[in-house]
Amino acid sequence: MSLSTRLLLGWFVIAGLATVLFLNSILNQVPSSVRQASEEVMVDSANLLAEIAEQHWQQGFAPDSAFATAINRYLARQLDAQIWSRHKTGTELVIYLTDLNGTVLYHTDPSQIGADYSRWRDVALTLRGEYGARTTRIDPDDDTSSLMYIAAPVYQGDQLAGVLTLAKPNASLHPFITLAHGYFWQRGGVILFGALLLGAGMAFWLNRSVRRLVDYVERVRHGERVSPPQLADKELARLAAATEAMRREIDGKAYVEQYVHTLTHEMKSPLSAIRGAAELLQEADVPEPMRARFLANIDGESLRLQRLVDRLLSLAGVEKRQQLEQTERVDLAEIAAIELEAKRPLAERKGLTLTLECDADCSLAGDRFLLEQAISNLLDNAIEFSLPDGAVALQITGSGSTLSLRVRNHGPAVPDYALGRVFERFYSLPRPDGQRKSTGLGLSFVREIARLHRGRVSLYNRAEGGVEVEMMLNRNHQEREDAASLS
Numbered sequence: 001m002s003l004s005t006r007l008l009l010g011w012f013v014i015a016g017l018a019t020v021l022f023l024n025s026i027l028n029q030v031p032s033s034v035r036q037a038s039e040e041v042m043v044d045s046a047n048l049l050a051e052i053a054e055q056h057w058q059q060g061f062a063p064d065s066a067f068a069t070a071i072n073r074y075l076a077r078q079l080d081a082q083i084w085s086r087h088k089t090g091t092e093l094v095i096y097l098t099d100l101n102g103t104v105l106y107h108t109d110p111s112q113i114g115a116d117y118s119r120w121r122d123v124a125l126t127l128r129g130e131y132g133a134r135t136t137r138i139d140p141d142d143d144t145s146s147l148m149y150i151a152a153p154v155y156q157g158d159q160l161a162g163v164l165t166l167a168k169p170n171a172s173l174h175p176f177i178t179l180a181h182g183y184f185w186q187r188g189g190v191i192l193f194g195a196l197l198l199g200a201g202m203a204f205w206l207n208r209s210v211r212r213l214v215d216y217v218e219r220v221r222h223g224e225r226v227s228p229p230q231l232a233d234k235e236l237a238r239l240a241a242a243t244e245a246m247r248r249e250i251d252g253k254a255y256v257e258q259y260v261h262t263l264t265h266e267m268k269s270p271l272s273a274i275r276g277a278a279e280l281l282q283e284a285d286v287p288e289p290m291r292a293r294f295l296a297n298i299d300g301e302s303l304r305l306q307r308l309v310d311r312l313l314s315l316a317g318v319e320k321r322q323q324l325e326q327t328e329r330v331d332l333a334e335i336a337a338i339e340l341e342a343k344r345p346l347a348e349r350k351g352l353t354l355t356l357e358c359d360a361d362c363s364l365a366g367d368r369f370l371l372e373q374a375i376s377n378l379l380d381n382a383i384e385f386s387l388p389d390g391a392v393a394l395q396i397t398g399s400g401s402t403l404s405l406r407v408r409n410h411g412p413a414v415p416d417y418a419l420g421r422v423f424e425r426f427y428s429l430p431r432p433d434g435q436r437k438s439t440g441l442g443l444s445f446v447r448e449i450a451r452l453h454r455g456r457v458s459l460y461n462r463a464e465g466g467v468e469v470e471m472m473l474n475r476n477h478q479e480r481e482d483a484a485s486l487s
Contacts, residue, residue, distance in 0.1 A: 011199035016192055023188045030180045034173050035148065039133070042150040046166040050152035053097055053164050057156055061097055061106035068106060071095055075108060086175040094147065094167035097154070098123050105162065122151035126163045129153075135170070146170045209236050217243060271305075274298050324452050327365045332403060332473075333358035335368065336394055339375045343383060351389040358396045364403050364475040366453050374449040377442040378407045378469055384431055385411040385467065401475045402455075408468035413461040422459050423447045446471065 056067040074091060081088040096107040102118025117123045126132035132151035139145040151165040212229040213236055219226050220243070228240040277294040280286060286294070333356075340354050347354050375394075382392045390410035397404050414422065414429070421427045423443045443459070446469075450457040454474040462468050 005203075011202070012196055015195035015199065019188050019192045019195070023184055027181055027184055030184075031173075031177050034177050034180070035170065038168065038173055039148060039150060042148065042166050042168060043152075046150045046152035046164060049095065049166060050154045050164040053154050054156065054161070057154065057161055063110065071106075071108065084176070085179050092169055092172050095164070096167075097162055097164050099162045100127065100160065102127070102163075120149075122149045122165050123163050126151040126153050127160070129160075132163065132165075144171045144174070213240055213243075216240065274302065324367050324370075327367060329363055329365055330368045330371065331363050332371065332396055332405065333362035335372055336375055336396060336405070339372060339379060340394060342376070343379045346380075347383055347392065350383065350386060352383060352386055353391040355391065355393045356395075357393070359398045361398055362396045362403060364453075364473055366473065367449075370449045370452065374446045374471065375405070375407075377446050378405075378471070381442055381469070382407050382409040382411075382467075385409060385429075387411055390466075398475070403473045403475055405471045405473065406468055408462060408466055410466040413465075414459065414467055419459065419461075423457070443469075 053061075053067060056065065059065055059067070061067050074093075077091055079088050079090060094108050096112065096117070097105045098117050099105055102116055102120075102123050104113050104115045104117055107113050107115075118127075120136075121134040122132040124132070132149075134149045135146050136149065137143070137146045147167045147169050149165050149167045151163050153160055154162045154164050209229075209231045213231065216226060216229050228244040231237040231240055274297075277297045281291060281294050336356055336358070340356050344354060379392065379394070386392055386409040392407070392409045395404075395406045395408075397406075418427075418429055422429075423446075427444075443457075447457050450471050450473065455472045457469065457471040459467065459469045
């Protein structure tokens with residue numbers, strides 16, 4: 001199960017439990033709240049009827065009395081009231097009057113007249129001057145058969161004369177309680193669905209950030225030079241920054257160790273040659289021609305060491321850069337023409353023909369100095385491996401947002417075992433004219449420059465003979481860098 005799925009399920013469970021517990025606490029209060037509201041109205045109604053009963057107290061409450069006639073007419077009314085979802089068509093109130101002894105003087109159920117109600121709480125409490133109310137089931141085993149009784153005192157002057165009680169079946173309140181339950185559950189479902197969408201969004205956002213961080217770590221693990229992702233979450237951003245710092249420290253240690261090892265290895269040969277020539281020169285009887293040759297060897301090997309150190313420093317400076325700091329719009333065709341002209345004396349010594357073929361638009365955003373170095377190294381490599389009286393061709397073509405720079409010669413093919421290693425540091429092949437190997441840093445330098453320009457470089461043997469190196473460069477490097485920094 002993925003992290004986002006676990007987060008979503010956890011969030012949904014928590015939100016669901018919170019919603020259900022909250023709704024249960026609310027719904028448990030609904031019946032009592034509805035009954036309390038109904039009781040408040042019944043208190044007003046009971047006291048109003050008590051005042052009316054007081055006006056009829058002297059006339060009595062016989063079946064033909066004005067009070068009894070009014071109540072009977074009320075009971076006979078046909079109602080047509082649409083109260084929310086409930087259609088009320090008839091009356092439901094129960095009304096009775098008792099004297100100071102609790103004897104029923106009037107009852108909507110005539111069979112109860114004369115009964116003793118003095119023990120009922122509504123009557124007993126009201127006669128004692130307290131608030132009289134009770135809830136009683138008609139059927140003790142049926143909760144829906146209960147009625148709520150509210151009593152009010154009836155006075156004659158300042159003296160208590162009796163009690164009027166108003167009763168209403170609690171079953172009449174059930175439709176409103178059911179409607180409230182349905183309303184709250186419906187709203188709870190909407191809230192829960194909203195919480196699910198919110199949780200899904202949060203899980204997607206967090207999983208996307210974690211996935212970008214994992215992808216960054218995986219790419220670093222495979223040796224790619226990538227910048228850490230820009231994450232909105234502060235903790236994940238700190239983790240990415242810590243990972244980048246750790247990578248730099250590890251790369252720095254490995255980088256120094258590898259460079260010391262390779263530099264030591266590459267310096268052994270020229271140092272041995274210099275030391276051997278110096279030892280021979282110390283002999284007194286060294287002929288002058290041999291002395292001159294040894295001095296030339298010392299000078300040549302010293303220059304070789306100097307070139308090795310200079311190229312190592314240049315390559316180290318390029319390899320440590322994650323991206324180009326500043327770019328400008330440059331014309332690759334112009335740079336190629338300048339570099340080609342600079343290499344012409346070297347090419348003429350071998351009888352080589354240099355040619356340049358370019359498209360109309362060869363501009364791109366990049367570092368002019370680095371591009372000059374890359375083209376110079378490619379031309380040096382092509383000239384050194386060309387056969388005498390051959391040709392070196394440089395071609396630049398554009399396709400959309402990509403520029404392709406190809407340098408090809410008519411030299412010997414690169415052995416199959418070396419095709420995958422020519423861009424490694426210090427890897428070099430013998431020159432066809434018998435010259436010693438180079439530092440093996442030129443093509444590695446070109447590869448790093450192509451990487452900084454969001455491009456790549458490849459070398460392959462041509463079917464018609466010779467070798468071709470292709471460097472692909474992105475025209476709009478700066479725009480892609482800006483887009484990458486915002487992602």
